[in-house]
Amino acid sequence: MGESISDPATRTFVVHRNLLFTIVYEILGSAADTEDVLQETWLRWSDVDVAPVRDRRAYLVRIASRLALTRLRTLGRRKETYVGTWLPEPLLTTADVADQAELAESVSMAMMVVLETLAPLERVVFILREVFDVGFDELARILDKTPAAVRQIAHRARQHVAARRPREQVPAAEIRSIMTSFQRAVDTGDLKSLLEVLDPDVILIADGGGIRKAALRPIVGAEKVLRWLAGVAYRDGEPVTRPAVVNGQPALVVWVGGEVDGIVTARVEASRVTGLYYMRNPRKLHLEEPVTLALS
Template sequence: MSDPATDPATETFVAHRNLLFTVAYEMLGSAADAEDVLQETWLRWVEVDLEQVRDQRAYLVRITTRQSLNRLRTMQRRREAYVGPWLPEPLLTAPDVAEDAMLAESVSMALMLVLETLAPTERAVFVLREVFDVGYDEIAAAVDKSPAAVRQIAHRARKHVDARRPRQVVSPSETRAALESFRRVLETGDPQGFLDVLAPEVVMVNDGGGIKQAAPRPITGAGKVARFLMGVLGKNEGRVTVAPTVVNGSPALVVHLDGEIDGIMAVRVEDACITGLYYVRNPEKLSRVASATPLTLR
């Protein structure tokens, strides 16, 4: 047997692992499922005759796409039984992710939720074409469609996403400013403070997974969101602390209760106010916020 350290298949897979994880995560919204897809990709990759592969990177992306599509169809059935709203699994990300504007937007909580509204094949085509700039012929091979069909799917998916994605591109500094105001309000519980930082039409989505308290459906309106948050955090007898972090390439907040992580808050900011608030409390989704996950488009 060849030494794994010098095995060409292993070297190629390791070299592209971060890219393959990013592809799978953007298609699935789940780091745990993305890791499973990478394991399945590896098992198929080691069976490939590398001498017959012209572009090994493209071939690996193709395998990852196919495995992600299979898993995405299974996950859709699983999510039908999910308790309450479902949010993507948040990832602690390094500063270089935030510096890459395209990567940061593609993994943002707001856009990932828009991708959830696409059919599996539409999502795969959109991610490969719009995020990773994969050619139509290569996408066609990955999703088992003709290039002409892929072009139509890409056009339809792009139109769907553009109609629902955030209207403004907000700088990280603007987001941090809004989050800092929101952080102070969360720690003081000032009712007027909530109304000052939250847009009147703000929409809050909670994900407790049936394990932690969460609203059964999205909450709309600054007053209702403020009352919900004051109710949830006010019921805790322990000390609530809120600290800045960077999740999915964007500034976010991590909420602790007596030193233990209680949840992650990601936001959508427009005109200096929070218009979207995404609160992940499901403890099964908080395992990737302790150390940074490397993501890349290349």
């Protein structure tokens, strides 16, 4: 950023960067777009005279949230012409995220998929209010609305999410055990063994972005899901799987021919996989250094 860390504006931004990244990523579901928004947030923040700003964290959150809302609406137009089903971009996260239940649940792929069903304003309000505990008065300032209007938006969003989110928080150890079963099944070719962990009505959502083979619509039912996986997993060579922490939860990275073929994450309820998310779009597969997330 070109300035010494002794500079108050730079120091404040660096201190809160992980928080800002977490907020914006949950709003957008795209790490690349999140980085763009954070860059713009920094540019606007660097023009602010920070000396009289009482709550610098709130000021930064305000800038980033407004920019994220604008970008979210742009993403909505991009999704209208997207080939197949759009999934949020998987995010490699540091191992400690999995140990923070509230944070891990809020960024899990299952929750991110639910957030995709909210209108832009509802998504921003829900995330800032329910995940980051931003007050209604501050939300009103961020969105240029009355507190009463924000409360109504929050109520609608809360009801919408409650009807669709996982019914329980599953310990990371349980998800890890299930993903180990997946790893063993893929590596040995014994996909039928997954019937022991798949819910009979499991839903598979795959995102190939029109670049790699993926189901254009969700696939429902354990047998159908296994047939689709068998047809994709081995068509280009023997797959090799590696465990990873993705969106704060245990996941698998699938390699074929020395290249990353996809990332598999799961929604687990009552010790069964009720949702499988298979990201195959190479434009959304980024395996750089794991990201550190924060709630405060």
